Amino acid sequence: MIIAIDGPAASGKGTLARRLAAHFGLPHLDTGLLYRAVGRIALDRGLDLDDADATADIAEQLDVAELDEARLRGREMGEAASVVAAHPKVRKALLDLQRRFAHQRGGAVLDGRDIGTVIAPGAEMKIFVTAAPDIRARRRHLELERRGDAPSFEDVLADIRKRDIRDAGRADAPLKPAPDAHILDTTALDADGAFDVALALVTGASRGAGARNASS
Numbered sequence: 001m002i003i004a005i006d007g008p009a010a011s012g013k014g015t016l017a018r019r020l021a022a023h024f025g026l027p028h029l030d031t032g033l034l035y036r037a038v039g040r041i042a043l044d045r046g047l048d049l050d051d052a053d054a055t056a057d058i059a060e061q062l063d064v065a066e067l068d069e070a071r072l073r074g075r076e077m078g079e080a081a082s083v084v085a086a087h088p089k090v091r092k093a094l095l096d097l098q099r100r101f102a103h104q105r106g107g108a109v110l111d112g113r114d115i116g117t118v119i120a121p122g123a124e125m126k127i128f129v130t131a132a133p134d135i136r137a138r139r140r141h142l143e144l145e146r147r148g149d150a151p152s153f154e155d156v157l158a159d160i161r162k163r164d165i166r167d168a169g170r171a172d173a174p175l176k177p178a179p180d181a182h183i184l185d186t187t188a189l190d191a192d193g194a195f196d197v198a199l200a201l202v203t204g205a206s207r208g209a210g211a212r213n214a215s216s
């Protein structure tokens with residue numbers, strides 16, 4: 001089974017995807033890390049993030065085994081990722097590896113912005129995780145504080161709003177729910193509550209598929 005989790009920044013999609021993957025014994029890919037890595041390498045090399053050709057070259061040569069998650073989670077990396085992710089050439093360079101991961105034997109869980117719409121439109125389960133911007137900013141602010149990065153709450157909220165607008169407004173693979181996605185609003189749900197709702201959706205869908213298979 002392919003489980004596609006999409007949603008805006010700090011909505012809790014990564015936390016949910018990891019928990020679903022552990023529960024079902026499926027491999028998990030946080031696709032945001034790919035774009036963060038491209039942004040990071042471009043900045044390390046002093047390249048212009050708006051240079052679509054140079055950043056697409058980096059994306060083509062990206063070694064997924066070398067993704068250093070701790071270095072990629074910083075505040076400025078989310079912004080850099082969002083800039084390079086708007087280049088169609090960068091997205092194209094990262095497409096095959098994500099599709100292969102999604103379609104491996106036994107299934108997978110992927111989280112990002114375009115999993116249900118572009119990477120795995122045939123996924124058996126699509127969940128679009130969302131929450132109010134100020135709640136997402138509070139979560140991200142706490143997370144950054146724990147990392148020792150201490151921007152103000154207002155700065156984190158401004159980052160999130162800016163990234164939402166860029167991600168939803170780009171022409172190629174914009175952030176939006178697939179027509180058949182379940183919307184999971186976690187504004188009033190903690191991580192356990194979000195997991196319980198998602199688990200009920202996934203187990204309900206597999207039972208439905210079992211029933212359809214049994215009757216066909």
Ligand SMILES: Nc1ncnc2c1ncn2[C@@H]1O[C@H](COP(=O)(O)OP(=O)(O)O)[C@@H](O)[C@H]1O
Nearest residue numbers: 009010011012013014015139143186189190191
């Ligand atoms: N439902 C939730 N309620 C409160 N905090 C959450 C919830 N889901 C995730 N978090 C926390 O919020 C932060 C962002 O979550 P994360 O899963 O990384 O979001 P995303 O992958 O959407 O950016 C993390 O510190 C995580 O532990």
Ligand SMILES: Nc1ccn([C@@H]2O[C@H](COP(=O)(O)OP(=O)(O)O)[C@@H](O)[C@H]2O)c(=O)n1
Nearest residue numbers: 008009010031032035081082085112113114
């Ligand atoms: N499948 C994906 C995943 C991320 N991205 C981009 O990468 C950026 C960082 O993604 P992320 O998932 O690591 O960010 P958070 O939601 O964790 O803050 C996003 O703002 C998107 O611009 C994308 O375009 N497509």
